Amino acid sequence: MSIQAVIFDWAGTTIDYGSRAPIVAFQKAFENVGIAITEAEIRQDMGLDKYNHIQKIISLPAVQNDWQARFQVLPTSDDCDRIYRDFKAILLASLTNFAKLKPGMTSVIDYLDDHQIAYGTTTGYDSEMLSIVLPIAVKQGYLPAVNITSDQTNGIGRPAAAMLELACDQLEVTDAATVMKVGDSVNDILEGQNADAITVGIIDGSNLMGLSEAEFNSLSESDRAALRTQVAQAYQKVGADYILESMAELPALIDSINQPVAND
Structure with a gap:
């Protein structure tokens, strides 16, 4: 078996170290109606499309x-509609500040x-949000062949397999076992599993870690190690x-996956 395609997530995986942009926008949108929400409350459902994510938060x-x-x-x-409109306006206004490629992405490309x-993406962004970050990513050398949002799957986002399956269809990859889904949240892993793809969780700069690059780098070595272990356990779970x-x-x-298996 060999890997035929890699499907990435966006914020927290390939750009936006710590997946900060959505967190800031969620908190501001709820603050604008007088409701304070914590990062932990937001992050537990990261990876969903943003409207469904707001529905989850508002139901807590x-x-x-x-x-x-x-x-x-x-x-x-x-x-919910009103908060989503406000959230989207806040996010659209800030996305350009959070579109830097994460460390290691240039060598991966x-x-x-x-x-x-082949490589493509699925995302919790909608098409308008993606239209902002994609050109900035392209200028940094990152140009996925396909970019799937839930706009293209009748509103069906993660953790369902629909977006990942559509990405594979557009890449003309028919064997899900040769597809690798790379993400930074629990819903990324579940999406990959539901599509029967190989799943890979990224620790540093992930939604599950939740720290900006500066915040992470300011930690002691022992605190970094403890945090990495905590994130790894969430993926393992x-x-x-x-x-x-x-x-x-x-x-x-x-x-290592593409190495031929020697016959006995």
């Missing part, structure tokens, strides 16, 4: 309680190009096939 018991205390009623679908391995400390390790992993 703590958020419902705070909402009822403030407005004397529970939040409605109209409230060169490796995939040199070995003629959901059954990721492989767990890498950084994206720079991906070429070696693909080489």
